Amino acid sequence: MTTSEPLRLTPAERRFLAALRERASHGKRTGARWRKLAVRVVRELHHEHAGRAGDHELPPRLLLRTLKRLQAAEEISFVAGSDQEKVELPQHIRVFVPPVTPLDRPAMPPLHARMSRVAAEWNQKGRKPHQLAAYIAVNDWLLRGPDPTPLPMCERSLEVFGHPAHLGHFPEPEKALRDLNFGWLFRDRGQLRDFLHLVRAEPPLLNEWYPAKPQERGYTAMRRGDILLVVENYTTCWSLTKALTSVDHRLGYLAWGIGKSFASSVRSIRPDHGIGAIRYFGDLDVSGLTIPVRAGDQARAAGLPPIVPVTELYDALFRLGTPLPGKEAVSPAKAEELAAWLPERHRARAVGLLVRGERLAQEWVNLRYLESATGWHTDVR
Structure with a gap:
């Protein structure tokens, strides 16, 4: 039996x-x-x-x-x-x-000097295990001797909480800092920005236009060429905007795709926009690949240019990113169907991710990388 x-x-x-x-x-x-x-x-x-x-x-x-x-x-x-x-x-x-149970409360680790105030909170009544886990993650990050270059919140959050040891409490590490609001470190948002060297990156207004001059920020119109680059998440869109101020590029537009919305909003592109090429950069997971595939179907039906991946940025994502638990896994056949949109050199690794139910968040390609590397510039020329 x-x-x-x-x-x-x-x-x-x-x-x-x-x-x-x-x-x-x-x-x-x-x-x-x-x-x-x-x-x-x-x-x-x-x-x-x-x-x-x-x-x-x-x-x-x-x-x-x-x-x-x-x-x-x-x-x-x-x-x-x-x-x-x-x-x-x-x-x-x-x-x-x-x-x-008492076993749910982790032991206080040796603290970095900047985290000394945590000792007074560790055994505080009502302090929850996931809150202590947040302190542990920040402490571990400090002990690794991190690069203090300022980053947007989602990108820094991924650095701090994206280690495998912390995923049990923070399965979407790029969102962890946004959701934490307790104690001496996380409740005061101004102090948190100073402590973790954060820069403010706000979502753009959808109808906002900024000329592409070095002293100005640009979300939608760059006015230098005929390429539309669509980015799935707003933090990466913001970081690209900032990095592009010193890059000789051929972008006409840089757009925040707002996740799955791009599969429908692509049809809003008009002939007078003067777009000759559409390029896309998103998360590497089931949803992140479904979006450009579906948007590509809509683009073909509307007589628009094909939607193609930004090869060098995806190269960087595979190189810099740590796989995280995804929201779903798919069959090998479905994974191959979705990965076919990517350049051939990326497909095998993408299929492995999708079948295992893992993901690479595009925020791994952060502002620090975009401002220091030049290989990705070919994606915008």
Whole structure:
């Protein structure tokens, strides 16, 4: 007689389960117990942890499939009753919240001199394990003797929290600093900027135009040539804008694609924009490759130039990036289909990433690299 192996949750499912537990235990006592959550809250958490920028509401069938897998893993249970929608979801679920034990609190490591104030907070009542883990990550970063060149928050966050030792608490390390707000270091945002040498990088206004002069910043119109370069995430778009002020380039436009939105917004390109080539740079994961593939289909239908990858920037991403857990894995056949958009020299590595369910965040190609390296300049000429 054989016993079946326990159901193995995907990294995305584990993150969603952690979010359910966090919300279910908020403000409650720490003993192990089953706690109830309304379907409205479950929907919000699922969209937050399974969606991406530019997504509209995720289809209920995806949520139902995930909930059934968590139920099969005996991590949640359904409460009787449904929401009476076309795809019926339970009105409530119960989430098993394990007890918080002393072992969950990590030991205080030897502290860098700049982190000495952490000692007074370590055993503070109410301090949570993931908050202590944030201090450990910053401490580890300081002990590595980092380059203090100022970087945007997402790029610095990836440097600090993108080490494998910290991914259990920070599965999307490029977003960690944005979400932390506690204690002497993370609550005061001005102090945090000074401490971690951050520069402010704000998303551009979509209708904003700046001439491409060295003393001015440019998001949308560079006015030097006929190339449109689209970048998936706004931090990398900002860093490219700053780096391009000293580069002899042929860009007519540099655009923030707003995640999946580019697959639709590409059709807004008009003949009077004078665009002769469209180039794209995004994350290396399932979504990051699906975006340009779908946008390319739309571009062909509209009679626009093909959407091609920026070869040197993807070279840099493979060279500089550390693979992180992704939101989904795909079959080898699907991975090869998506990777076919990339230059041939990148395809095998991309297929390996996608099949393993890993990703490379484009923020690894940060401002420091863009201002010091020159190889990527061929992508904008």
